[in-house]
Amino acid sequence: MAAVPHALTIASVEAKTLRTLIVKDYGIILRFRKGLIVVDRKSGDKCKVPLSAVDQILLLTGGILVSSKLMRIASRNGIEIVILDSRGNPCARLVPPYHTRTVMTKRLQYEAYNNEKGVELAKAFVMGKILNQSGLLKYLARNRSNIEVKERIYRDAIEVESFVELVREVNASRIESVRMKLMGIEAEAAKVYWRCIASILPSELNFPGRVQESNDVFNKLLNYGYGVLKSYVWRAILLAGLDPYAGLLHADRSGRPSLVLDLMEEFRQPVVDRTLIALTSTNLKLVLNSLEEDGRIKKEVRARIVTEIVKRMNTNVRYEMGKVPLERAVLRQARRIARYLRGQENYRPYVERW
Known part of the structure; x- marks a missing residue:
């Protein structure tokens, strides 16, 4: 070759x-x-x-x-x-037609919107995200030589983790009645998490915290990285025979792949946040010079982010009783959703073993 x-x-x-x-x-x-x-x-x-x-x-x-x-x-x-597209979001995809042949799983997925299964899945997505946020902070704390900084990060990690109990206490028969409550808990945990991340990142980045529409470089890189992650999760959802547009935690909206966004919550920290934080540590100069004059991410930086995320996706992680590539864990989680909907097993969120 x-x-x-x-x-x-x-x-x-x-x-x-x-x-x-x-x-x-x-x-x-x-x-x-x-x-x-x-x-x-x-x-x-x-x-x-x-x-x-x-x-x-x-x-x-x-x-x-x-x-x-x-x-x-x-x-x-x-x-x-x-x-x-230039933000990393999949704007078009060619997929084999057999990805859409399933019927029964999709029917059960739609029914979950109006029963307890939908509530339990939404709770699991939020818990998975919160536990991975806490886990990443603990991982970052271990690598700090300054004892005071290490302890402060660890305290923030414990505070983030405490929100899991609030999620567990949520009970309802329909997701519609508790969606805003779950999103509110997730948002409060995220405030603590991103405040801590802002204190860890190099001051040259001027990172204000997570603001999707912000013009600072790190938020733009996060947006792009999450777009790449979306492509992986979308593929897994299709392979599991699920409808990417019928979500639970994220409300239905025309053209919005709500279930993709739901499952993404479990993988934002292990796939994207960890990768980009590492990139700022190893190549801060590249990160600081990532944007064109018009604010778009440079082509070579987009390629670097995709390459790093693909490498991360192919890294073996501990999953259940063994090790699998992280990309395979995404697919297994999507299939776990389908099995849960069919009554074949309980659903557990993916939590990285940092």
Whole structure:
């Protein structure tokens, strides 16, 4: 196989992990020929990637052409082609048609909106997020040499964790009657968490705390990272036979993948927050110079974030009685939702073992 040009990243070619082909530059043409994905550039550079080495193709920019033959072959082989916008959100995806064949699971999912199962799932999503926020803070505290700072971070972690008990006390027969209460508890825990993160990050970032529409660089990187995470969770939801738009914790809204957002809550800290905080520690200069003059994230920084998140997704984590790649844990959680809806097992949120 020819050397991969700098416009491409092939993230993870290990067995049993999600192998992702990341395309980041304009003017690239992707074709299929004799079992290979052929990558052509206007400059004449070319490389060939075995179809069997790829599970997902991520397109990070415009000006990329994908042949209809490659799209057909990819669909037949269960390979997703996902287009991300400048904020990291999946704006289009090509998925195999068999992802939407299930019926019974979806019916039970819709029914959960009006019964106790919907409430229990929503509570689990919130508890998972809060426990992972607390866990990440404890993890960050362990790496601090200053005893006073270490103790302060640990106190914040304990305070965040205390909100779990408030979630457990919530009881109702329909999610509609307690959604705002659960979201309120989640918001209060998040205030403590992000206040602590702001105190940990380098002062040069001027991070004001988590504000989705803020123009500061770290909030913009978080937005992009969460968009990439959304693509992974969306894929898992589809593979589990669930409807991505019928959520529980997040209310229905036209075009909003509410169930994707629900399950994302369990993975924001293990996948995105941890990755970006580490990036600020190892390459602060890159982070500080991430934005174009118009406020958009630079193309090479977007590619770096995607690459780091893909690496994180392919990292083995402890799950149940063994270890699996984090990407596999996302899929197993989606399937756990489906089994819970079918009455086959209880649902437990994913909590990273930091």
